[in-house]
Amino acid sequence: MPETFSLAIQGSLAELARLNSAVDAFLTGKKLSPDTVHAVEVAIEELAANTIAWGRDDQAAPRIEVHLTVEPSRIRVVIEDDGREFDPRAVPPPDLRVPLQRRREGGLGIPLVLAMVDQIGYRRAEGRNIMEMSIGL
Amino acid sequence: MTPACPLNGTLEIPFQGRLDTARCAEIEGDLRARIAEAGGAITFDLAGVDFVSSSFLRLCVFAYQKARGDGFQIVNASPTIKKVFKIAGLDKMLKEE
Numbered sequence: 691m692p693e694t695f696s697l698a699i700q701g702s703l704a705e706l707a708r709l710n711s712a713v714d715a716f717l718t719g720k721k722l723s724p725d726t727v728h729a730v731e732v733a734i735e736e737l738a739a740n741t742i743a744w745g746r747d748d749q750a751a752p753r754i755e756v757h758l759t760v761e762p763s764r765i766r767v768v769i770e771d772d773g774r775e776f777d778p779r780a781v782p783p784p785d786l787r788v789p790l791q792r793r794r795e796g797g798l799g800i801p802l803v804l805a806m807v808d809q810i811g812y813r814r815a816e817g818r819n820i821m822e823m824s825i826g827l
Numbered sequence: 828m829t830p831a832c833p834l835n836g837t838l839e840i841p842f843q844g845r846l847d848t849a850r851c852a853e854i855e856g857d858l859r860a861r862i863a864e865a866g867g868a869i870t871f872d873l874a875g876v877d878f879v880s881s882s883f884l885r886l887c888v889f890a891y892q893k894a895r896g897d898g899f900q901i902v903n904a905s906p907t908i909k910k911v912f913k914i915a916g917l918d919k920m921l922k923e924e
Contacts, residue, residue: 706849728907784915793888794888795885796885799882
């Protein structure tokens with residue numbers, strides 16, 4: 691039987707901290723490599739933080755759901771939110787040809803996620819963004 | 828975070844724990860002010876750090892650009908943290924150890 695985890699938050703940085711603690715507690719003791727755990731945590735942190743910062747046009751906090759499933763050879767991560775349409779796969783990687791002295795500070799979060807997960811899918815359904823990722827063990 | 832300025836003029840800043848978006852939002856104002864005031868080289872010591880978010884990478888880019896000519900470097904990063912800097916194209920900041 692795969693082990694699963696689900697939690698929904700009303701998006702704020704305080705709620706994100708609560709989510710991170712719960713994810714960390716779920717992953718601890720599962721004999722996963724530090725890199726695997728880190729990739730899961732980076733994906734949740736960056737996608738949720740992005741939704742909290744940019745997800746809504748109004749002042750309302752977006753609702754963010756995280757579902758994790760630990761399977762024999764991979765972890766599946768599903769993140770859903772009710773923010774504006776956003777396909778993370780469309781975010782370009784940073785231009786590494788630009789010297790560090792002139793590099794822009796931001797824009798690194800989503801490319802980090804895209805580089806650290808093995809697969810990522812996206813769909814928009816019923817006003818929600820649904821991102822499905824797979825990270826190999 | 829306890830910034831210290833040793834005699835050689837390098838601003839050394841040790842970090843602890845999880846440098847996620849929420850934590851970076853807490854420390855950003857003070858950290859940017861100290862970096863902007865620093866007159867020489869800047870070193871971030873990540874010996875006690877187990878997670879960095881893109882918010883922290885932004886602060887590293889800021890520090891690198893402010894320390895122009897004098898040097899900015901990251902020391903004591905774990906292999907997992909080093910990987911994040913490499914993916915982000917910021918591995919030039921890592922001190923060779």
